[in-house]
Amino acid sequence: MTPDRRGADALRDAGFGVYVHWPYCESICPYCDFNVHLYRSVDESTWTKAFRSEISHHARLLPGRNVDSIFFGGGTPSLMSPEIVHAVISDVANAWTVTPRTEITLEANPTSVEAGRFSGYSEAGVNRISIGVQSLVDPDLKRLGRRHTAAMARQAIDIARQHFPSVSIDMIYARQHQSVESWAGELRDALCSGVDHLSLYQLTIKPGTRFGSLAKRGKLRGLPGEDLEADLLEVTDELCSRSGFPGYETSSYARPGYASVHNLIYWRYGEFAGIGPGADGRIVYNGSARRTHAISGPADWLRSTETTGTGVRLVESLPPDVLCQEYLIASLRLREGADLDRYTAIADRENAIPEYQGLVTDGFLDVDGRRLRATQTGRPLLDSVLRELCPASPLPGPMGRERASPGLRGDESLPGTCSAERNSC
Numbered sequence: 001m002t003p004d005r006r007g008a009d010a011l012r013d014a015g016f017g018v019y020v021h022w023p024y025c026e027s028i029c030p031y032c033d034f035n036v037h038l039y040r041s042v043d044e045s046t047w048t049k050a051f052r053s054e055i056s057h058h059a060r061l062l063p064g065r066n067v068d069s070i071f072f073g074g075g076t077p078s079l080m081s082p083e084i085v086h087a088v089i090s091d092v093a094n095a096w097t098v099t100p101r102t103e104i105t106l107e108a109n110p111t112s113v114e115a116g117r118f119s120g121y122s123e124a125g126v127n128r129i130s131i132g133v134q135s136l137v138d139p140d141l142k143r144l145g146r147r148h149t150a151a152m153a154r155q156a157i158d159i160a161r162q163h164f165p166s167v168s169i170d171m172i173y174a175r176q177h178q179s180v181e182s183w184a185g186e187l188r189d190a191l192c193s194g195v196d197h198l199s200l201y202q203l204t205i206k207p208g209t210r211f212g213s214l215a216k217r218g219k220l221r222g223l224p225g226e227d228l229e230a231d232l233l234e235v236t237d238e239l240c241s242r243s244g245f246p247g248y249e250t251s252s253y254a255r256p257g258y259a260s261v262h263n264l265i266y267w268r269y270g271e272f273a274g275i276g277p278g279a280d281g282r283i284v285y286n287g288s289a290r291r292t293h294a295i296s297g298p299a300d301w302l303r304s305t306e307t308t309g310t311g312v313r314l315v316e317s318l319p320p321d322v323l324c325q326e327y328l329i330a331s332l333r334l335r336e337g338a339d340l341d342r343y344t345a346i347a348d349r350e351n352a353i354p355e356y357q358g359l360v361t362d363g364f365l366d367v368d369g370r371r372l373r374a375t376q377t378g379r380p381l382l383d384s385v386l387r388e389l390c391p392a393s394p395l396p397g398p399m400g401r402e403r404a405s406p407g408l409r410g411d412e413s414l415p416g417t418c419s420a421e422r423n424s425c
Contacts, residue, residue, distance in 0.1 A: 014270030021276030035278035059095035078108035082120030110156030337373030
């Protein structure tokens with residue numbers, strides 16, 4: 001067996017997912033730098049045909065896969081009709097093996113029109129909804145550029161609970177003029193809302209966004225300093241844990257049994273096919289691990305799928321040294337940490353281990369058997385820890401939620417991959 005094949009086999013051990021990107025939003029949030037475009041009327045038959053063509057293309061590359069997760073991300077996937085969603089799910093099931101245990105998630109915004117579609121999505125096969133609540137404070141929702149109110153968010157959660165066995169919400173904290181006390185009260189309300197999973201992200205100001213432009217001109221006031229950010233993270237962990245939502249990843253909290261399969265495939269460094277404009281994938285093809293990237297512009301992507309059968313424009317081989325470094329960057333976000341035996345298999349070198357002893361001595365990492373984990377001290381500083389542990393590997397930059405402290409934020413993606421679960425704009 002070749003080295004590349006051994007590393008690729010280790011990649012497949014962490015599961016297989018299908019990520020479907022819908023690029024449209026009704027408006028662009030001032031903090032968002034995802035691949036999103038303003039929604040106009042679309043030809044649903046054209047989009048359905050394009051998604052089907054892309055699924056067929058990937059099925060030829062990746063035969064015999066068992067699908068652990070299908071994830072409709074965006075953008076705002078709840079702008080898709082249930083008919084498109086059903087067609088995609090059906091084609092994925094025809095291409096690969098989908099079972100009743102396959103997690104099928106769709107991101108939604110809590111407007112009344114989109115919430116009214118929940119019944120249709122459930123009938124189409126969606127069994128998990130992820131709602132972009134972002135805040136339960138009306139003035140803050142307005143400041144974040146959201147189109148819904150706190151009352152609409154609560155109503156959407158109530159409707160979702162009637163239709164889906166698993167309900168997740170996204171919220172953003174470390175917002176302008178936010179105190180620890182106000183965030184704690186807001187988070188308690190969210191934890192008591194009947195949801196099963198929370199993705200809790202710290203607000204990050206990114207270049208190229210409206211917030212980024214305002215900050216550059218000194219017109220974005222009231223953002224927290226590093227000490228307040230650390231306090232907000234601490235109260236987030238404490239309240240979620242006390243409420244029966246232990247954190248399983250830096251920004252993800254869930255009732256026991258409700259951790260996102262999509263998230264776990266991503267952070268355990270598994271395999272996934274990226275479908276749609278700008279969607280990235282991490283696949284095993286012809287015995288080697290590869291990264292794929294699709295054309296970002298919706299019109300160009302549609303044109304490519306029509307003429308060539310696929311919108312993928314880049315396929316890059318991933319050598320074992322890149323694989324093992326990216327595995328560390330991903331897996332150390334998880335509370336379960338990195339499996340050192342798996343690291344050795346991916347690196348394809350006997351007794352290969354990362355140089356972690358200094359970070360253990362300093363109290364930032366801990367080794368328990370063959371598991372390497374970030375400590376309570378190391379988690380808020382995970383970005384700095386990873387820079388020291390993986391100095392040769394690029395860490396998430398402007399496209400993620402990274403700041404100097406405290407740690408990597410919820411939607412960072414590894415170089416060339418789609419993000420882990422993070423909600424619609």
